[in-house]
Amino acid sequence: MKMHSTGVEFRPDNKRVVVRPFHSSDPVKISNMLHRALSLTEEEVLHELATVRADFCARHLDLDRSWLRHFEKVRAHLPTNTPLSEDRRLYLGALCSGEYALESAALFNPSIVPHPDQTGVAAGDLRFIMSLRATGEGHISSIEFRAGIIQRDHNVVMEKTTPFVTLPELDPNPQFHKTTFLHKLRELGLENNWSAALMQPLQELFTLQELETQQTIASEIHTDARDVSRTMEIIHWLAESNYSIHFDPKTSVSERIIFPVSSNESNGIEDARFVRFTEDDGTAVYYATYTAYNGRAILPQLIETSDFLYFRIRTLNGKAAQNKGMALFPRRIDGRYAMLSRQDDENLLLMYSDNRHFWSDPQVIERPTEPWEFVKLGNCGSPLETPAGWLVITHGVGPMRKYCLGAILLDLQDPSKVIGRLKEPLLQPSGHEREGYVPNVVYSCGALIHEGRLILPYGFSDSGATIVTTEVSVLLASLLC
Numbered sequence: 136m137k138m139h140s141t142g143v144e145f146r147p148d149n150k151r152v153v154v155r156p157f158h159s160s161d162p163v164k165i166s167n168m169l170h171r172a173l174s175l176t177e178e179e180v181l182h183e184l185a186t187v188r189a190d191f192c193a194r195h196l197d198l199d200r201s202w203l204r205h206f207e208k209v210r211a212h213l214p215t216n217t218p219l220s221e222d223r224r225l226y227l228g229a230l231c232s233g234e235y236a237l238e239s240a241a242l243f244n245p246s247i248v249p250h251p252d253q254t255g256v257a258a259g260d261l262r263f264i265m266s267l268r269a270t271g272e273g274h275i276s277s278i279e280f281r282a283g284i285i286q287r288d289h290n291v292v293m294e295k296t297t298p299f300v301t302l303p304e305l306d307p308n309p310q311f312h313k314t315t316f317l318h319k320l321r322e323l324g325l326e327n328n329w330s331a332a333l334m335q336p337l338q339e340l341f342t343l344q345e346l347e348t349q350q351t352i353a354s355e356i357h358t359d360a361r362d363v364s365r366t367m368e369i370i371h372w373l374a375e376s377n378y379s380i381h382f383d384p385k386t387s388v389s390e391r392i393i394f395p396v397s398s399n400e401s402n403g404i405e406d407a408r409f410v411r412f413t414e415d416d417g418t419a420v421y422y423a424t425y426t427a428y429n430g431r432a433i434l435p436q437l438i439e440t441s442d443f444l445y446f447r448i449r450t451l452n453g454k455a456a457q458n459k460g461m462a463l464f465p466r467r468i469d470g471r472y473a474m475l476s477r478q479d480d481e482n483l484l485l486m487y488s489d490n491r492h493f494w495s496d497p498q499v500i501e502r503p504t505e506p507w508e509f510v511k512l513g514n515c516g517s518p519l520e521t522p523a524g525w526l527v528i529t530h531g532v533g534p535m536r537k538y539c540l541g542a543i544l545l546d547l548q549d550p551s552k553v554i555g556r557l558k559e560p561l562l563q564p565s566g567h568e569r570e571g572y573v574p575n576v577v578y579s580c581g582a583l584i585h586e587g588r589l590i591l592p593y594g595f596s597d598s599g600a601t602i603v604t605t606e607v608s609v610l611l612a613s614l615l616c
Contacts (some may be wrong), residue, residue, distance in 0.1 A: 136592075136613060137523060138603040143290040145245070145267060145281070145600040147238035151604065153193060153300045153392060154201040156208055157233030165212045172227055175212075178271040184226045189495070196299050196352060196390075202228030203315060211607045232481070237300060237392060239278055241270040241572055243594030246409045246516055246581030247602075250282060250444055259287030261585050263441055264388060266407050266423065267600060268580075270572075272507030276403035279424070280443065289588050289604050296389040303380035303446070305396065311346065311377055318493060319373060319451050322562045325366045332356045333370070343374060372399075372532065373450060376427075376436070381445045393446065399434050400427035407438065408462045408518035408580045415467060422491070424461040424474075426499070435461050437492065455486050455494040459515045461583075464550070465520060473550060475527065477513045483529065483543075485551050501543060501549050507533040507560055515540060516581030518550070519589075523611045525550050528561070528582055528591065538576040539563040540593065562603070564595060571596025 159165055175183065185615035191197055206228035213219075219227075250262035263285050269279045279300075282291040313334065320330050333353040337345060337602070375397045380392045395401055407425040414420070423438040435456050439447040451461070457478055464473040471487045476497055478484055484497040503512045508531025517524035525545035530538055541560040564577050579593040589607050594600040 136605060136609060138560060138605050139289070139588075141289075141602045141604065143283075143291050143293060143602045145242050146477050146557045147240065147242040147269070147599065148296075149236045149239040150298065151238055151300050151493045152234040152236050153302055153304075153394065154195060154198065154205075154232050155235045155394070156205050156231060157229040158205075158209060160305045162212060163211055165235075166214070168230060169209065169227065170214065170360065171267065172223075172230055175226075177223070180220075180223050180226050182224055184229070187226070187229050191234075196301060198229075201227060201302075202226075202232055206227070206232045207410070235275075236271050237269040237279065238395075239271045240274065241597050241599070242267050242279070242602050243578050243597055244268040244406050244578050245592035245594060245600050245602075246407060246579070247583050247590060247592050248409045248581070249583065251419070251423070252470050253419070256284065257287070257299065259586065261285045263583070263590075266580070267407050268404075268406055268594070269392075270403075270597075271547045272305065274403065276405045276428075277395065278404055278407050280388045280391050282388040284422070285585050285590060287586060289586065289590075291590075291602055291609055294388065297387050299390055300485055301382065301386050302392055302394055303382045306379035308340055308343050309377065309379050310340050311374065313337055313341060314490075314494075315377065315450065315492060316370065316373055319369060321451070322366075322368065322452065322454075322544050323367060323369060327362045327366065329353055329363050333366075346370070356403045356530075365449065375399075376434075376450045377448065379445070379447045383564070384444055385393075388443065391443070393438075395427075396448070397427070399429050400436070402430040403428045405433075406459065408578050409438075410463050410518045412463065412467050413466045422463050424463060426459045433459060434477060434510060435459070449492055452492055453494040455484075455497045461494075462517045464518055464525070468548075468550065475514045475518065477511070481511045483512050483514060483527075498551060501553050501556070502528075502546070504530060504556075505531065505541075505558055509565070510531055510536070515579040515593075518545065519582065519584050521584070521607065521611060521616065524554055524616075526589075526607075526610070528579060530578055531560070532537075535575060537564065540577055540591075542610060542614060544611070555611075557613060561605075561610075562591075562593065568595035568601075571598030573597035 172394045197254040202225045206224045247265045265281045267279045270276045292423045357596040407423040427434045435451045439450045460477040472491045476484045482499045483501040485500045508601045510532035515528040518527045528539040539560035546552040560600040582591045592602045
């Protein structure tokens with residue numbers, strides 16, 4: 136099958152750096168550092184601050200805000216409550232900061248969706264947003280974005296990438312859904328007197344401040360100390376894992392970075408699969424499933440946004456919310472959400488839910504059948520709706536851990552029925568794309584269809600990424616022959 140190159144390629148740029156906290160976890164060492172800095176005179180502080188500014192200001196848009204934010208993280212370690220000048224607070228914040236090169240290792244595994252704003256786009260063209268997995272020092276992954284236009288002749292024109300990157304602001308008092316907490320406590324067998332006293336007075340939608348107030352009240356309830364300790368641990372974990380972030384509307388798409396926030400994702404946010412989800416009333420919202428990694432365990436999570444400025448990050452719950460590769464269908468099927476997954480790390484599964492945050496009862500719909508996918512089979516993003524059926528781009532792993540892309544076709548009314556599949560790979564690593572951090576890999580997290588063409592971005596060998604296209608009619612004919 137002929138694949139048309141767009142000539143667009145994404146390569147990691149180690150000059151794109153973000154300012155993140157950088158200080159010891161040892162309270163004694165933090166105190167010692169602060170004590171040394173406090174010994175400087177105000178004049179010396181001004182001199183040192185000017186030196187740091189001259190060295191780093193051209194590399195960042197708003198250093199002062201980052202430095203003040205990082206100062207607040209160590210304020211409690213100050214020896215006294217003596218008021219500090221803003222310059223000294225800035226200097227202390229700079230001592231507790233460091234640059235992180237987001238893409239120094241790789242920029243790969245893209246997904247693509249229509250941009251929420253199509254204003255001014257010519258007839259037959261489509262503006263899009265692409266997510267990419269950026270990986271830097273320590274193999275910590277984050278989500279970056281790019282924007283561009285697919286022209287009517289399928290030429291792809293990318294918007295210029297800014298040299299700057301911006302971290303979002305974290306909502307200081309997020310709201311939580313009571314159902315999520317109750318479901319998780321029930322799932323873990325932690326329905327006890329203490330959890331009941333904690334959760335019962337809360338409304339269905341409650342704030343972090345309301346939760347903390349109720350924890351204080353519930354602490355007066357006497358019950359098994361082990362139950363309280365475990366329940367508190369889960370409550371804290373859920374509160375930390377369900378958060379909201381927002382970017383300044385003035386930032387360009389390529390400036391916005393979603394960097395790990397919770398302890399669940401401290402070692403990376405991996406392989407976001409974005410999809411434009413259309414509600415029954417025609418309104419649209421964007422969701423993305425991703426894998427949170429803390430260095431020991433993985434956990435699937437869900438991103439929700441309508442504008443790519445304000446993002447809500449939520450836990451995915453239920454016995455089927457595990458392993459990698461969860462991909463949401465772009466609309467409900469018979470009134471229910473539908474999701475592809477790979478719980479067993481081998482086969483392609485399908486599951487339904489009345490609530491997008493809770494998943495159970497998956498069923499296997501496809502197993503590896505061809506030699507190039509004998510090791511395992513998975514999806515490469517959300518299914519694409521066509522008149523002939525749901526088109527699913529797949530990945531298969533074969534001999535020598537070689538990753539290839541394939542495709543299957545699912546019945547529109549009953550996606551558990553596979554009505555077509557490719558016997559040969561749609562795409563496989565070749566040439567320079569075989570070389571990289573993880574060689575012999577092609578992988579995608581989501582494609583789209585525009586004007587009769589499949590627009591397929593993919594990453595190669597955990598290194599870079601590119602975009603190709605192919606005729607949907609030819610692909611469907613191959614699937615159904």
